[in-house]
Amino acid sequence: MRPRSAFWPALALTAPLVLFLAFAYALPFLGVALWSVTLPEPGVGQYERLVSDPLVLSVFLRTFRICFLVTLIAVACAYAVTYVWVRGSRMQRRLIEICIFVPFWISLLTRAFGWLALLSNRGIVNSWLQALGLIDAPLALVRNEPSVIAGMVHVLIPFAVLPLASAMRAVDERVLLAARGMGASRLRIFWSVFFPMTLPGVIGATLIVFVFSLGFFVTPAILGGGRSIMVAELVYLRMFQSPDWGLGAAISVALVVLVAALMGLLARFARLGLMGSGR
Amino acid sequence: MSKRAVGLQAVGIGKTFGHFTALEDITLDIAAGEFLTLLGPSGSGKTTFLMVLAGFQAASTGRLFSDGTDITRSRAEDRSFGMVFQGYALFPHKSVAQNIAFPLQVRGVAREDIARRVDAIIARVGLVGHANKRPAQLSGGQQQRVALARALVFEPPVLLLDEPFSALDKHLRGRMQDEVARLHGEFGTTFVFVTHDQSEALSLSSRIAIFNHGRLLQVGAPRDIYERPSSRFVAEFLGEINLLPVGGIGHCARGTSGLFEEVRLTAPRHENLNGSAVLAVRPEHMSVSPEPPAEGNGVPARLAGTTYLGSAMRLAFATRSGTPLTVTLPSEAAGRILAHGPDVWVTWSFENGFLLPEQS
Numbered sequence: 303m304r305p306r307s308a309f310w311p312a313l314a315l316t317a318p319l320v321l322f323l324a325f326a327y328a329l330p331f332l333g334v335a336l337w338s339v340t341l342p343e344p345g346v347g348q349y350e351r352l353v354s355d356p357l358v359l360s361v362f363l364r365t366f367r368i369c370f371l372v373t374l375i376a377v378a379c380a381y382a383v384t385y386v387w388v389r390g391s392r393m394q395r396r397l398i399e400i401c402i403f404v405p406f407w408i409s410l411l412t413r414a415f416g417w418l419a420l421l422s423n424r425g426i427v428n429s430w431l432q433a434l435g436l437i438d439a440p441l442a443l444v445r446n447e448p449s450v451i452a453g454m455v456h457v458l459i460p461f462a463v464l465p466l467a468s469a470m471r472a473v474d475e476r477v478l479l480a481a482r483g484m485g486a487s488r489l490r491i492f493w494s495v496f497f498p499m500t501l502p503g504v505i506g507a508t509l510i511v512f513v514f515s516l517g518f519f520v521t522p523a524i525l526g527g528g529r530s531i532m533v534a535e536l537v538y539l540r541m542f543q544s545p546d547w548g549l550g551a552a553i554s555v556a557l558v559v560l561v562a563a564l565m566g567l568l569a570r571f572a573r574l575g576l577m578g579s580g581r
Numbered sequence: 582m583s584k585r586a587v588g589l590q591a592v593g594i595g596k597t598f599g600h601f602t603a604l605e606d607i608t609l610d611i612a613a614g615e616f617l618t619l620l621g622p623s624g625s626g627k628t629t630f631l632m633v634l635a636g637f638q639a640a641s642t643g644r645l646f647s648d649g650t651d652i653t654r655s656r657a658e659d660r661s662f663g664m665v666f667q668g669y670a671l672f673p674h675k676s677v678a679q680n681i682a683f684p685l686q687v688r689g690v691a692r693e694d695i696a697r698r699v700d701a702i703i704a705r706v707g708l709v710g711h712a713n714k715r716p717a718q719l720s721g722g723q724q725q726r727v728a729l730a731r732a733l734v735f736e737p738p739v740l741l742l743d744e745p746f747s748a749l750d751k752h753l754r755g756r757m758q759d760e761v762a763r764l765h766g767e768f769g770t771t772f773v774f775v776t777h778d779q780s781e782a783l784s785l786s787s788r789i790a791i792f793n794h795g796r797l798l799q800v801g802a803p804r805d806i807y808e809r810p811s812s813r814f815v816a817e818f819l820g821e822i823n824l825l826p827v828g829g830i831g832h833c834a835r836g837t838s839g840l841f842e843e844v845r846l847t848a849p850r851h852e853n854l855n856g857s858a859v860l861a862v863r864p865e866h867m868s869v870s871p872e873p874p875a876e877g878n879g880v881p882a883r884l885a886g887t888t889y890l891g892s893a894m895r896l897a898f899a900t901r902s903g904t905p906l907t908v909t910l911p912s913e914a915a916g917r918i919l920a921h922g923p924d925v926w927v928t929w930s931f932e933n934g935f936l937l938p939e940q941s
């Protein structure tokens with residue numbers, strides 16, 4: 303009886319969200335998917351271009367390379383930061399909270415320009431180095447992949463901190479004491495006890511960061527300066543500058559499918575993580 | 582006894598957390614190979630003392646020796662005592678065999694030796710067939726066995742156990758107690774065992790140390806402290822006991838006596854008492870008769886209630902002034918006594934009572 307009596311109120315309460323998602327995401331996406339097989343003429347021609355056009359392929363390849371590095375660096379940094387946040391002294395915790403969550407409230411655009419102010423030819427770093435007489439001409443610190451990676455890592459670290467923190471908080475202090483009592487060194491306790499116990503959090507953080515990084519637009523557009531184009535920027539260029547709507551739509555669809563597959567993987571690991579902790 | 586068992590000597594150990602004193606001036610000799618139980622109510626400092634012994638927490642004051650060597654400042658990883666934590670603290674991501682192998686790997690034991698020793702101890706604690714399971718797949722009793730095996734496999738000189746059975750049901754607890762007693766006999770390691778369950782302490786230990794409010798109240802063999810507690814707290818904590826307030830304390834050749842409701846009651850000699858005190862008698866040491874006793878102690882009392890316990894019966898009495906007395910008797914004997922009506926004498930022999938200071 304319960305499902306019947308609870309069904310309509312539950313539907314009424316969730317309906318606004320469902321409708322919003324349908325109109326704001328599903329419908330437009332279907333429209334984009336339709337473009338990808340109709341523009342400029344009906345057929346799967348755009349998807350064939352997707353896998354054969356060297357420019358598109360090189361952008362995809364670059365996107366994966368950048369996102370892979372960004373994920374690796376962001377999760378590694380986040381692991382260290384989270385470790386101090388969860389297990390450090392009061393002072394350390396406060397400091398980390400300020401450093402991690404205050405930038406979280408600042409717009410992506412502002413932060414990207416912040417990096418420009420730091421790294422551009424007339425930026426703080428170059429002018430100091432020149433003032434100190436260490437270099438004659440400014441170093442090319444922006445409009446390249448490393449600066450894109452730095453900017454993206456900066457944005458993504460907080461997203462990795464939260465899943466890592468919940469995994470680290472779940473570690474029973476007595477398990478670590480037990481390892482110490484058996485004579486294990488700090489390094490050994492970390493690698494053979496603490497790290498494996500927080501692995502579900504690492505996997506969750508990795509997938510979240512990777513998925514988010516795939517769709518990055520603002521940061522690579524500003525710090526890459528048109529040289530290190532990533533997929534999202536390529537879609538933008540095809541749609542609004544070429545105009546080559548069919549290909550732009552096909553790239554979008556490919557990206558959404560990829561992200562959906564990764565999210566499916568994430569959900570599986572989340573469930574496995576829950577089972578692994580025995581709860 | 583294993584040649585590796587060591588004795589521990591705690592001298593004036595104290596531990597404070599901020600302004601809170603968790604341990605105060607604990608001086609305790611733990612003999613090599615003995616089974617010492619730390620018994621006390623929750624919050625009395627038992628775990629803290631165990632943590633100080635293990636080296637996980639530094640003592641605020643006092644010194645700790647291991648067979649005469651000062652280990653006050655040595656680190657937990659160097660002391661390497663075996664430890665079974667409350668809640669077991671198994672590695673959740675490792676199998677049973679990997680959990681048990683861990684302390685051996687840390688010690689750099691050769692791979693074949695590890696496999697051999699892990700197999701041997703898995704058999705000894707009765708976990709054959711579970712070697713490849715994760716802790717989450719085991720029952721509480723099995724997890725307990727893994728924790729014991731992991732703590733014993735490297736043959737530590739001392740094994741510390743913090744309330745290992747508190748999460749188990751009564752039946753399983755009894756079996757695990759037997760098992761721990763057997764392992765103590767086989768390994769010969771010094772066992773320091775923490776519990777708040779007095780019957781567990783009495784049945785397992787070679788000696789018991791009673792803790793309360795961070796202080797060590799009494800140390801002794803189970804029988805000694807059960808029958809000769811030095812304070813009211815110890816007497817009451819170790820099991821049900823009748824306490825009769827007595828005045829007019831006097832010493833004579835036989836012992837020390839005092840007045841309870843105009844009856845003179847005598848107990849073995851207790852020198853340091855004057856004025857008034859408390860006479861303590863365990864319920865199983867009392868008996869009931871229709872007449873005043875020819876010798877020994879007795880007080881008139883009226884039956885207030887009975888509780889059937891299976892093999893025994895608990896009889897509740899009240900004396901004239903209303904002091905409650907509890908007597909446990911075999912069911913059969915109780916039935917005979919009850920036939921005499923409610924007004925009877927509660928009696929006990931001279932040596933079964935003991936006097937305690939009023940305040941303690």
Ligand SMILES: Nc1ncnc2c1ncn2[C@@H]1O[C@H](COP(=O)(O)OP(=O)(O)O)[C@@H](O)[C@H]1O
Binds near residue numbers: 623624625628629630
């Ligand atoms: N790390 C700590 N910080 C502050 N107080 C503590 C700490 N550890 C224990 N205590 C306090 O010390 C007292 C004794 O605790 P514990 O040794 O765990 O008692 P027991 O094991 O006998 O139940 C308790 O009141 C507890 O709150």
Ligand SMILES: [Mg+2]
Binds near residue numbers: 628
């Ligand atoms: Mg405790």
